[in-house]
Every structure is written in C-alpha cells, then in structure tokens.
Amino acid sequence: MDNLIDALVLGIVEGLTEFLPISSTGHLILAGDLLGANDERWNVFNIVIQTGAMLAVVWEYRARFFKIDFQLYRNLVIAFIPAAVLGLLFSRYIKGVLFHAVPVALAFIIGGIFILVVERMSLRPRVESTQSMTWLDALKVGIAQCFALIPGTSRSGATIIGGMLFGLSRKAATEFSFFLAVPTLVAAGLYDLWKHRDMLSAADAPIFGVGMVVSFFCAFVVIRWLIRYVATHDFKPFAWYRIAFGLVVLLTAYLGWVDWKD
Secondary structure, three states, X not given: OHHHHHHHXXXXXXXXXXXXXXXXXXXXXXXXXXXXXXXXXXXXXXXXXXXXXXXXXXXXXHHHHOOOOHHHHHHHHHHHHHHHHHHHHHHHHHHHHHOOHHHHHXXXXXXXXXXXXXXXXXXXXXXXXHHHOOHHXXXXXXXXXXXXXXXXXXXHHHHHHHHHHOOEOHHHHHXXXXXXHHHHHHXXXXXHHHHOHHHOOHHHHHHHHHHHHHXXXXXXXXXXXXXXXXXXXXXXXXXXXXXXXXXXXXXXXXXOOOOOOO
C-alpha cells in the first residue's frame, strides 16, 4: 500500500511538471528522496511513467499525429537524434553524478536565471507555427534539448526557451516541445525498462500502472492550461519559482534540515 501511495504522489508530480519549464526529473528526484522512493527500481519507475504524460500529448493532438504529416515526422526525428545519442553515451555518468539533490538544485537556479535573461531580450519570432518549421529549426531545438540531460534543467524549458532563441514564437516553441516529448519519452522509457528488466517483476505492474494513469490525467490538464497561458503570459513566474525552489533545497541541505540522499 505504501508503494501505491508513493506511485500516486510521484505520478502527480510527473504529470504536473513534465511540460512546464521547471524540470519533472528534478522534482521526481527530490520527491523520491523525501518519500524514500529513491533506489534503482524507483529511478526506473520515474522514467517509465513519463510515457503516461506523453500519451496525454498524443491524445490532445491526435488529429495532428494520426494524419500523414511528413514534415512533422521528419522534424521530430531530426530533433530527437542529438539528445538520444548523447544520452546513450553519457547516461551512466549523468545518473551516477548528477541525480542528486544539490546538483539538481543548482540546475534549477541556473535554469531560472537563464529564463529571466531570455525573457528580457527583445526576440522577434520568424516562425509562427510548427507547420512553418524547417528541418534546421528542428535540429536547433534538438540541440537545445541536450541540455535537459542534466537533471533539474527541464526538457520543456530547454526546448521552449531554446526554440524562442532560435526564432520560434512562444506558442510554436511550446507546441513543438509537446510533440518532441513523444519520441523522447517513449525511447527513454522503453530503453530504461529493457535495461533494468531483471530487477522488475509482475508484482510491480500495479505501481507502474498507477503512476502512468495519474501522470496522464495531470499532464493532460497542464497541456491545455499551458497553451492558453502562453498566449498572454511569459515564463518569468516559472523562472522565479525555479530559483526559489533551488535555494530552499540548498538551504535545507546545508543546514541538515532534510536528509537528502548522498
């Protein structure tokens, strides 16, 4: 029962944070530390339940995904490749060194500062919709996504803010970030599930099921809300949240108020 409650909490965290520029992986690492759900099996769980959030994107944009759209499929493949290659090469190092509270908190703060800097720039978008993106635009967003391999950076934050820097409108960058989540999260989930298949059993199915279902519904709500939000707002509130949250984690770690995982 305790495992199911942990799965429920982590599923909510994943769904609410996956598509916001505040790092779902960073929140999952910290939440897992607080819950004591931070061993290797739970690390696999955190990656696999991202598939639930991905399915929310597919459902919301099903009219676009399930029609023959060569340009979209081409752009997603191109954007997916850079992070996939680097992830395969450095995943062991990243998990061993950076999947801890203090590096995550530092990434939160640095990412928040970067968002504030970009939002102060007078950016003039040249690409108003995802339909107008070229393969080169997709490649640039894919390169930006590589920074999200650092936990706490935020895949959504890297792709949205990176897209805006490279000339995409706020809405186009946000929507393409949603679309790019599909191949990225599916590949990451399947790879991790296969890689650690020996440590999992049929008894884990309810835990993974709860996490995926909850993350799907929470992500679906966030996707619909965020598209409306970006029409009239910027990302500064998320930047300040990142900075404040990161400072709180560093403070609690320094003072010993929270026993974060070593």
